[in-house]
Amino acid sequence: MHSLSRLAKLKSRKIVGLMSGTSADGVDACLVEVGGSGSKLTWKILSVASVSYPAEVRKAVIEASEVETGRTDLICTLNFVLGEIFAETALKAVRGAQLRPQQIDLVASHGQTIHHLPQSRSIDGYASRSTLQIGEISVIAERLGVPVVGDFRVRDVAAGGVGAPLVPYADRLLFEQSERAVVLQNIGGIANVTLLPPQQSGKPLLAFDTGPGNMIVDAVVHDVTLGKKLYDTEGAMASAGTVDHALVERLMEDEFVNRAPPKTAGRENYGREFFRTLSTLSLFGRVKGSDLVATVTCFTARAIAENYRRWVFPQWKPEEIVVCGGGSRNKYLMGRLKEELKGIAVVPIDERGVPWQAKEALSFAILGNESVCGVASNVPGVTGASHPVILGKFVP
Numbered sequence: 001m002h003s004l005s006r007l008a009k010l011k012s013r014k015i016v017g018l019m020s021g022t023s024a025d026g027v028d029a030c031l032v033e034v035g036g037s038g039s040k041l042t043w044k045i046l047s048v049a050s051v052s053y054p055a056e057v058r059k060a061v062i063e064a065s066e067v068e069t070g071r072t073d074l075i076c077t078l079n080f081v082l083g084e085i086f087a088e089t090a091l092k093a094v095r096g097a098q099l100r101p102q103q104i105d106l107v108a109s110h111g112q113t114i115h116h117l118p119q120s121r122s123i124d125g126y127a128s129r130s131t132l133q134i135g136e137i138s139v140i141a142e143r144l145g146v147p148v149v150g151d152f153r154v155r156d157v158a159a160g161g162v163g164a165p166l167v168p169y170a171d172r173l174l175f176e177q178s179e180r181a182v183v184l185q186n187i188g189g190i191a192n193v194t195l196l197p198p199q200q201s202g203k204p205l206l207a208f209d210t211g212p213g214n215m216i217v218d219a220v221v222h223d224v225t226l227g228k229k230l231y232d233t234e235g236a237m238a239s240a241g242t243v244d245h246a247l248v249e250r251l252m253e254d255e256f257v258n259r260a261p262p263k264t265a266g267r268e269n270y271g272r273e274f275f276r277t278l279s280t281l282s283l284f285g286r287v288k289g290s291d292l293v294a295t296v297t298c299f300t301a302r303a304i305a306e307n308y309r310r311w312v313f314p315q316w317k318p319e320e321i322v323v324c325g326g327g328s329r330n331k332y333l334m335g336r337l338k339e340e341l342k343g344i345a346v347v348p349i350d351e352r353g354v355p356w357q358a359k360e361a362l363s364f365a366i367l368g369n370e371s372v373c374g375v376a377s378n379v380p381g382v383t384g385a386s387h388p389v390i391l392g393k394f395v396p
């Protein structure tokens with residue numbers, strides 16, 4: 001019997017964190033041994049694993065996410081299909097550590113976001129913000145025989161927050177330093193930043209989505225290669241292209257990029273509709289092929305840097321920025337970011353002992369640990385919730 005109270009009493013827990021982000025490229029898993037909770041938490045990564053979504057699954061995830069193509073029968077099926085892929089990825093991480101599922105205490109799954117509506121909408125007088133992550137956790141529990149905690153965002157939304165970002169709580173436990181500010185920049189489909197002021201300063205952390213991560217670059221690469229490539233490996237296409245600076249300037253007028261935090265973005269901001277606008281703008285400028293890839297990659301870097309200049313640097317000028325997520329593999333993007341942020345070291349997270357693809361999955365393992373220990377792990381100051389809440393739903 002896997003009761004919550006038994007899990008909470010364990011001295012240490014082996015937890016598989018699972019994450020698939022807005023890029024919808026596949027599931028990342030991180031198996032971590034966690035001791036304690038809250039400020040007494042200790043952690044050690046045992047293995048990481050990834051499973052790419054097959055092309056048809058990725059297409060289905062994107063279809064399900066878009067207003068024009070999302071259908072209830074597709075979402076219903078996909079919920080269970082993704083449950084299988086999340087379970088497969090968890091098993092891969094378990095085997096990668098030469099362990100068996102029986103030796104694992106908990107799986108903590110973020111799931112796949114297919115829609116996120118941070119602005120309240122109303123039906124017949126009942127108004128609410130909402131968010132929807134799928135990848136049925138009952139399927140994961142059934143395949144592994146391990147209890148699962150998932151669906152982390154909804155409790156924060158119910159408490160008046162926007163349900164995102166949730167990773168900053170884990171960032172604080174994992175990376176906070178006593179005398180130095182730490183800035184963590186994740187570049188997934190969307191890009192998001194966490195600023196951890198020095199612990200001894202007693203200042204609150206700051207975290208928000210800065211705007212596009214790889215999402216626009218991926219869409220352009222897919223388009224200009226007629227579907228042959230899903231992303232710009234190492235930034236090679238961008239490196240071969242020439243930036244259209246006038247178009248970058250136009251793109252920098254983006255409302256979300258210039259908006260003050262708190263703010264959270266998704267495929268709703270930089271998906272199909274954005275791509276349509278971009279196609280119109282670039283046609284006028286006749287930008288195409290690798291030049292367009294270079295241009296949107298340049299915009300992506302500048303959008304991140306602009307958010308720093310406006311909202312981060314006025315609070316702290318950090319010595320270094322630690323970068324994770326798939327964008328950290330794009331050499332051209334990283335080069336642009338370094339140029340934009342002269343004088344600050346831009347360091348891949350691998351140099352801090354965490355594999356670049358594992359950071360978000362690691363964070364959800366930490367959030368799962370807090371949930372089973374009965375510790376609230378939203379940060380109301382960043383999500384806008386009215387109070388701290390214990391996140392997640394539990395399948396024993």
Ligand SMILES: Nc1ncnc2c1ncn2[C@@H]1O[C@H](COP(=O)(O)OP(=O)(O)OP(=O)(O)O)[C@@H](O)[C@H]1O
Nearest residue numbers: 021022023188189214231233234325326327329360
């Ligand atoms: N070798 C590489 N070169 C260039 N870009 C890469 C490489 N590997 C991955 N990427 C980019 O990273 C993306 C995937 O990043 P990641 O998995 O961190 O994002 P995500 O799934 O949106 O996650 P999250 O929302 O948790 O940040 C790919 O879609 C691609 O754009």
Ligand SMILES: [Mg+2]
Nearest residue numbers: 021023025026
């Ligand atoms: Mg991913």
